[in-house]
Amino acid sequence: MFNLWWGIAFMIVQFLLWLACYRLFGKTGLYAWVGFATVLANIQVVKTIELFGIVMTLGNTIYTSIYMSTDLLNEKYGQQEAKKAVWFGFFSLIAATLIMQMAIRFVPQPEDFSQESLEKIFGLTPRLAAGSLCAYFISQFLDVRVYSRLRARFPVYNQFWIRTNGSTGLSQLVDSLVFCTIAFAGVYSADIWLQIFITTYVLKLIISIASTPVLYAARSFKFGEDKSRPSAA
Secondary structure: OOOHHHHHHHHHHHHHHHHHHHHHHHHHHHHHHHHHHHHHHHHHHHOOEEEEOEEEEHHHHHHHHHHHHHHHHHHHHHHHHHHHHHHHHHHHHHHHHHHHHHHHOOOOOOOOOHHHHHHHHHOOOOOHHHHHHHHHHHHHHHHHHHHHHHHHOOOOOOHHHHHHHHHHHHHHHHHHHHHHHHHOOOOOOOOHHHHHHHHHHOOOOOOOOOOOOHHHHHHHOOOOOHHOOOOOO
């Protein structure tokens, strides 16, 4: 029960920080959030917890906030700005992975206490790293494209929830499928693989739906830079 209530508090705090980042720094804040959230999500994912008798990984909330950022950029500033954020996150993930892989190769001095922990966190297997990079790249660009299509199909201002939940729901399905296939196919039996895939996606979907009011609040913020993208009718 502790994990449930702590998980809700964990989600609320991250949503509030995301709002604060956008409120304080505007569009630049969303780019910055995408960069560090991409890195943090891939650190958190190495920790597993149990909820409702099911083993799952952390990182789902902050990973969902990346979709929130690109959807809001697409909504208020256009598709090209959203794509720029995706590329920024992808570069951040590659740079952090490369730098930390080089860092853990240094020979520690005898009294060092951090090497073993760093290796456990950042010394991910090639399959996990490849799965993470491929899933991010494919799903994030899919999200931007689908959101733009839905914006054309559902352009009304109050249909924002359709655009954001529709694009995120589909792209996170693809994200979970790509990551689980590359990282776990053949490692676990088909039944276990399916359980990991379903629980991962369902949890992301629940968090995505819960983020809808937060996105509406963020969209109401006004900045001088908002003039670059007219609001939908």
